[in-house]
Amino acid sequence: MGLALDQYNKRPEIIKISHHHIESKQIDKAAKSIINQLTEAGFEAFIVGGFVRDSILGLKPKDCDVVTNATPEEIKNVIPRSRVIGRRFKIVHARAGKKITEISTFRSSSQRETKRSHKGILLRDNNYGNIEEDAFRRDFTINSLYLDITKMEVIDFIGGFKDLQNNILRSIGESSLRLTEDPVRILRAIRFKAKLNLSLETELEKEIFKLAYLLKEVSSGRRYEETLKMFLTGNAVSIMSEMQNYNITEHLLPLTKGYLRAKKDRRLIFNALKNTDKRFHQNKTLTPSFLFSVLLWPALINKTGELNSKKEKIPKVSKASNIVLRRHNEHCFIPNRIQKSIKEIWEMQIMLLRIPEKSKMTLKHKRFRAAYDFLILREKSGENLGGAGDWWTKKISS
Template identity: 40%
Template sequence: MLKKLFQSFRYPLRYTQHIQGTPKVLNSDQHSLERAKFSRYAVNIIERLQNAGYQAYLVGGCVRDMLLNITPKDFDVATSATPEQIRNEFRNARIIGRRFKLVHIHFGREIIEVATFRAHHPQNYEAANTNQSSRNESGRILRDNVYGTLEEDAQRRDFTINALYYDPVSNHILDYDNGIHDIRNNLICLIGDPMQRYQEDPVRMLRAVRFAAKLNFGIEKHTAAPIHNLAPMLREIPSARLFEEVLKMFLSGYAANTFKILVDLQLFDPLFRASAEALKYNPIYTHTLISEALIRTDLRIKQNKSVTPAFLFAALLWPALLMRALRLQERGMLPKLAMQEAAHKLIIEQCQHITIPKRFTMLIREIWNIQERMLYRSGKRADLLLNNPRFRASYDFLLLRESAGEQTGGLGEWWTNYQNANDSQRRNMIHNLDSKRDRVGDDLKKRCSNNTKRRHSSINAAGAASE
């Protein structure tokens, strides 16, 4: 894994401070892109902007994915027109964002995102112009609205594979920094000095992981080198933004591979500190449970089944919950109270790093609570629990725990059979449980009675001997 992850190929240092001013131009016979395969709305926007005297291109992920025969999820346009000029050209346009102004042009349910060419950011942390680009003391960019030329826009993009500009009118691709080469060699490579680019926006470390996992690419060694030292910078990122980035990484169908890369690059710790601690405390169980949960999530996505972030976070945090609860029990707290206390504090702590909306934290707690309730099935409890709207997720979570090696005494099999049984069979299953419980209770009472008799006999014998 690591050998593939950190590829260097035959060239030494890939990054340069300035992209060449003249791009490589690939004609139609040098690439596989076809205008007809792109969104007709995006192509129409480009034609109208060019006819109005502006430069305009399809750029980023849609160009990269089309070259890899992957169907893009969206089509982004980059142009020399400012947001206000774009809005003047399209009645159905809306300017959004403050940190990074964009224009959304609506065509029914389809939205085409149009961005103005950006320039690189000044190093003196002062505003470059009236649009204001500002940084904090660590170099992180706080506002990103410095407009520039096409060449400057290519320079400030994050990875070479995302800096390809396609003109559907001329059917040419503009490649400013060997992006085509890196696509052909399955390589993730930052544009510019990796240390500086990560300091500008630490989330780029997570984007490198996401693209590597999605495309099954390696990360160029100089792109990967600073990540270990700069990983703590992720704690400076707003927790709400990290929540969105985590969803992109884990709910795109490549979660299992993403988890492996995050752990290898030591990026899992700043995102899930308690879970990273559990990974050290009980590595085999923790890694198995989380990996299995992510594999199942990937499978559901590939099958077009619904997935919820709550189940994902419940699995990511479960090993940490068990570890915390065990420590509380060792201090004398009852098991049930220990689980409740550990769950409460763990969710609060996790939300300080990644803001998990309340609608999801409530569901996480329910999934965890039902794990214990599944033990109690006598009377009408089993049927009441079966009708609980959270039962299915909780049942799947129980099976997940068992697949990771947790011993539940066959609880998962019992609930599987109970769901498939008819009313008569269910009554028999509950009756058998009650009978078994009664036998266990009778055995316990008998043992206690025998122990009491033995104690009394010992006491009597001791009394007789003393006389």
């Protein structure tokens, strides 16, 4: 089970390169530069979190986050092209070309500058501390590993290195408190479980079942961003399965949840997620609009009836689209430009059935490729569309 904070040995374990196997050449140049600038200015600075975790596991990390004892304003003064963002948790974004490196300040266990909702959700936490305090403020032990790039040593206050070796995901402190103060940690736990093939520690697993309802308290905008992280990072199929196992779907995607029990709808959604994972690993483009057009398609069909005839009217689809998106936005707000793209993909399902009379105009539509891919997905999932997919495939290649 997750240990109480006073039960941890606050004397850190120092893990040498012979055990963690992270090499200096793996470290992002921008992160190295930031750390060097901060240390030259008299501050401490380390790489923390996902880069350290994934590198130890032999995976290719996505980001290289830096943590320091410099405050956000001090970071901004030292690092060129950087800006302070956030109100809930102030951090700094430093830009080098198109790349942005996230720099955070050590958190403290003090409650002085914290603000919580009546349900215990942490609304603001800008108390700053030292590396030891910061280690105990993080969510899971495997994310509380600090890389000192000058000595190439990993500093472990919590036992995260051992948990990584044993494939265990464990909360730092009481799981109930950690998940309550930030319910998004429930989604992060599911994501790490699926991505890293971890086992959830018993108490953490129990509390996820118990506290999943708190996801409804997370802002709709943040839920949108977390949905993208869940399904557009290469593990969508396993994550959706885990979400169902832990009864999370109803809290994150309530309009989708009920349709996952229907064989036809489930096949469509999982075929799309499988294809999404494949495209991710092939470094191909992934778009939120295509993802949500699939996840919400069964809800649309529930309003319109089957859309498999060219005689269907586009205004009917448009009206139903507005209703479905409005209902979804009550839980997870999709930006307006993405909503527009979703509607176009849906409406084009009718246009793609109007062959050959509308083919020239349809081919020129900016959403043609996404709508065509969606049409092919529907056919591969068992829907009879009168051979429209095959017709368009030949048209494109002719």
